[in-house]
Amino acid sequence: MSTAPELSSPKRPVSHSTLGRAQRWSWVFQRVSGVILIVLIFTHLFINLWWGDGINQIDFAFVAGKLANPFWQWFDFAMLTLAMIHGANGMRMIIDDYARSPWMRTTLQWALRIATLVIIVLGTLVLFTFDPCPADADPSLLPTFCFE
Numbered sequence: 001m002s003t004a005p006e007l008s009s010p011k012r013p014v015s016h017s018t019l020g021r022a023q024r025w026s027w028v029f030q031r032v033s034g035v036i037l038i039v040l041i042f043t044h045l046f047i048n049l050w051w052g053d054g055i056n057q058i059d060f061a062f063v064a065g066k067l068a069n070p071f072w073q074w075f076d077f078a079m080l081t082l083a084m085i086h087g088a089n090g091m092r093m094i095i096d097d098y099a100r101s102p103w104m105r106t107t108l109q110w111a112l113r114i115a116t117l118v119i120i121v122l123g124t125l126v127l128f129t130f131d132p133c134p135a136d137a138d139p140s141l142l143p144t145f146c147f148e
């Protein structure tokens, strides 16, 4: 009869005092952000795909009109940051589970952190510095409030 294979030791030493607490917060964050994201994303899809003229109304003026409104700026900011951190936290666990060498794990984790940060910073800049009435634009593309 063959004997059961021996399990190799864990890839990372687990300290129950510190890592345990961080893991618990990460678990709670994924659940809470997941529920909030369902509300944010379905509202986003409803407004952009169905409400009014639906998908046909999406043009520069539509986006400019939304991003001139602080409500939609903060709504999009919440969706952007929560979606990015939720996705990155999930990827972090997948890298920890599957990366075979410590070098590969460290490289992938840093690539993930940098990509997440760059996307959050660029996305936030778009949301809060967007000019809805650029001076040299074709007037037929601009929202009506640019001429009031």
Ligand code: HEM
Binding pocket: 041, 044, 045, 048, 049, 058, 063, 066, 072, 076, 079, 080, 083, 122, 123, 124, 126, 127
């Ligand atoms: C077919 C489906 C979708 C359409 C037509 C669409 C359309 C748009 C449009 C027109 C904007 C510009 C601003 C605004 O409307 O608030 C936008 C921004 C955004 N969308 Fe979507 N979207 C879709 C799906 C999604 C999904 C599934 C997500 C998931 C998280 C998402 C996340 C975002 C975010 C975070 C922004 C803000 C980006 C930024 O400027 O920083 N969208 N989308």
